[in-house]
Amino acid sequence: MLPLLISEQIREGDAYTIANEPISSVNLMERASRAFVGWFVNRFPDKNEPITFYCGTGNNGGDGLAIARILCDHHYNKLNVVIARFSEKSSDDFKANYERLKQTCVTIKELEKGTQIPEDNSRVIIDALLGSGLNKPLAGDYARLVNFINDLDKTVVAVDVPTGFFSDGEVPQNAIAIKAGLVITFQQPKINFLLPESAPYVDCWEAVNIGISEKFVHSLNSPYQFVEEKDIRQILKPRHHFSNKGTYGHVLLIAGQEKTMGAALLSSSAAAHAGAGLTTACIPESGLTALNSYLPEVMAITRRENTMPQIEWDKFSTIAVGPGLGKDGEALALLKTIIKNYKKPLVIDADALNLLAENKELLTMLPAGSILTPHMKEFDRLFGTHSNWWQRLQTSIVKAKELNLCIILKNDYTITATPAGKAYFNSTGNPAMASGGMGDVLTGIVAALLAQKYKPADACIMAVYIHGKAGDELALPNRMNVVLPGKLITQLPVTMAKLKA
Numbered sequence: 205m206l207p208l209l210i211s212e213q214i215r216e217g218d219a220y221t222i223a224n225e226p227i228s229s230v231n232l233m234e235r236a237s238r239a240f241v242g243w244f245v246n247r248f249p250d251k252n253e254p255i256t257f258y259c260g261t262g263n264n265g266g267d268g269l270a271i272a273r274i275l276c277d278h279h280y281n282k283l284n285v286v287i288a289r290f291s292e293k294s295s296d297d298f299k300a301n302y303e304r305l306k307q308t309c310v311t312i313k314e315l316e317k318g319t320q321i322p323e324d325n326s327r328v329i330i331d332a333l334l335g336s337g338l339n340k341p342l343a344g345d346y347a348r349l350v351n352f353i354n355d356l357d358k359t360v361v362a363v364d365v366p367t368g369f370f371s372d373g374e375v376p377q378n379a380i381a382i383k384a385g386l387v388i389t390f391q392q393p394k395i396n397f398l399l400p401e402s403a404p405y406v407d408c409w410e411a412v413n414i415g416i417s418e419k420f421v422h423s424l425n426s427p428y429q430f431v432e433e434k435d436i437r438q439i440l441k442p443r444h445h446f447s448n449k450g451t452y453g454h455v456l457l458i459a460g461q462e463k464t465m466g467a468a469l470l471s472s473s474a475a476a477h478a479g480a481g482l483t484t485a486c487i488p489e490s491g492l493t494a495l496n497s498y499l500p501e502v503m504a505i506t507r508r509e510n511t512m513p514q515i516e517w518d519k520f521s522t523i524a525v526g527p528g529l530g531k532d533g534e535a536l537a538l539l540k541t542i543i544k545n546y547k548k549p550l551v552i553d554a555d556a557l558n559l560l561a562e563n564k565e566l567l568t569m570l571p572a573g574s575i576l577t578p579h580m581k582e583f584d585r586l587f588g589t590h591s592n593w594w595q596r597l598q599t600s601i602v603k604a605k606e607l608n609l610c611i612i613l614k615n616d617y618t619i620t621a622t623p624a625g626k627a628y629f630n631s632t633g634n635p636a637m638a639s640g641g642m643g644d645v646l647t648g649i650v651a652a653l654l655a656q657k658y659k660p661a662d663a664c665i666m667a668v669y670i671h672g673k674a675g676d677e678l679a680l681p682n683r684m685n686v687v688l689p690g691k692l693i694t695q696l697p698v699t700m701a702k703l704k705a
């Protein structure tokens with residue numbers, strides 16, 4: 205796991221590394237700037253391309269000056285630096301790099317407060333005005349310059365953080381900030397890059413290692429963690445010789461109505477493909493033919509109107525409830541029966557979440573370690589309206605702890621909040637997956653992993669990763685615009701096999 209830090213901790217990490225590696229501050233800046241250049245030259249190999257650097261007078265600006273010098277050493281020959289002298293103060297490392305840059309043939313212009321911004325005919329812009337030191341929304345000269353840069357409509361590469369964009373905490377609505385095509389960020393993605401508010405400002409990002417002390421970073425015990433492939437490889441267990449279907453658990457999916465049988469089929473199919481030893485679907489009688497023809501592997505318990513289905517609760521390693529279930533009185537009665545009779549962790553999705561939202565007293569009666577899988581709207585119905593994702597992130601952590609549940613808050617970088625007070629950001633998945641039924645598939649995977657005896661938090665983190673990874677394997681190499689849930693399901697065994705290889 206990659207711990208994600210807030211700005212204050214990032215500063216502490218820099219200071220600790222400087223004091224204990226030890227390395228001088230200006231050499232750490234040099235290392236960061238070289239790491240930036242290492243990535244930049246691959247993406248922008250044309251050395252004759254005019255590039256303008258906009259540099260502030262703090263350490264982010266210092267990085268900009270160092271990057272310009274290093275690119276000059278690499279024979280980039282149309283480099284212009286504009287220094288925004290909007291503050292009387294400048295950092296020591298800025299000053300040192302300013303002296304070094306003057307020794308090169310890079311053109312340097314100074315932009316004073318209130319003066320006209322010079323015309324810019326470059327093709328690429330490097331934004332090194334402000335970084336993680338941002339402490340208030342942009343106004344005055346900074347705002348004017350940032351608006352000017354955004355209006356140029358050129359490719360902007362931001363150093364560490366787009367100027368004006370808060371790395372963590374609530375992002376003010378309509379904030380003035382650089383709209384970057386690419387952010388090359390130091391050490392770790394900033395937490396707000398992983399939330400939807402970043403969309404206008406961060407088209408894509410790349411984190412480059414600058415050697416901040418890992419020991420120190422881990423000692424901070426950050427609640428925010430970024431899940432990487434190696435983490436999943438560590439938890440995923442192989443299937444053994446002499447194992448049988450009983451080894452891998454029995455999932456019961458309680459889902460579907462006549463018109464939403466698809467949701468039941470997708471979640472059951474996903475459970476079977478994600479390795480549940482046995483899968484049973486509890487579906488309306490009218491859906492039996494569909495189930496038997498679409499999924500001969502899956503067994504059925506049928507539901508009749510006004511009759512509670514007979515369920516042998518102990519037979520099932522886990523129960524998932526909700527996809528396409530509906531929200532009528534019968535669905536509510538069924539949910540209450542499940543909660544009353546089943547004592548192992550439940551997976552709760554879709555309509556079952558909406559029923560919980562309308563009957564909040566049920567939330568506190570769920571078996572410990574149960575898993576909720578809301579998307580944003582379901583989340584707000586459960587826990588109240590939120591005006592931004594930072595608030596939602598905080599609520600997910602608080603509620604997971606308070607209710608002793610795991611909460612999978614679905615999004616681009618889906619967040620799993622656990623009773624231990626952590627929030628894990630997923631790193632797989634893509635917009636081709638934004639298609640109806642995709643959440644039903646996730647529910648099936650979570651249930652299958654729980655049935656295979658993974659702990660609830662691990663089952664969530666793995667399911668979300670595998671779901672997104674299967675989507676990536678299908679969409680990315682083929683540049684597919686849409687991946688349908690049924691197609692993603694058939695990829696699951698391939699994805700899981702690759703992760704174990």
Ligand SMILES: NC(=O)C1=CN([C@@H]2O[C@H](COP(=O)(O)OP(=O)(O)OC[C@H]3O[C@@H](n4cnc5c(N)ncnc54)[C@H](O)[C@@H]3O)[C@@H](O)[C@H]2O)[C@@H](O)CC1
Nearest residue numbers: 218233236262263264334335336337338339340341342364
């Ligand atoms: N040794 C270090 O500390 C390292 C720092 N690095 C760079 O340093 C950056 C952070 O540098 P700084 O802490 O100097 O901060 P910045 O360069 O981001 O900002 C400079 C100063 O601008 C002022 N400021 C903040 N918000 C403002 C606003 N809205 N309007 C006007 N002024 C504002 C603050 O006083 C702030 O300290 C990182 O983003 C990264 O680029 C890297 O070089 C890695 C090593």
Ligand SMILES: Nc1ncnc2c1ncn2[C@@H]1O[C@H](COP(=O)(O)OP(=O)(O)O)[C@@H](O)[C@H]1O
Nearest residue numbers: 614615616633634635637638640641642643644
């Ligand atoms: N842009 C995206 N990037 C990554 N994952 C996505 C994206 N869009 C959708 N997904 C994933 O697809 C799933 C959609 O779930 P949900 O909204 O509940 O769908 P449905 O209710 O149709 O089944 C979630 O797991 C979500 O993370």
Ligand SMILES: [K+]
Nearest residue numbers: 331334365367
């Ligand atoms: K910047």
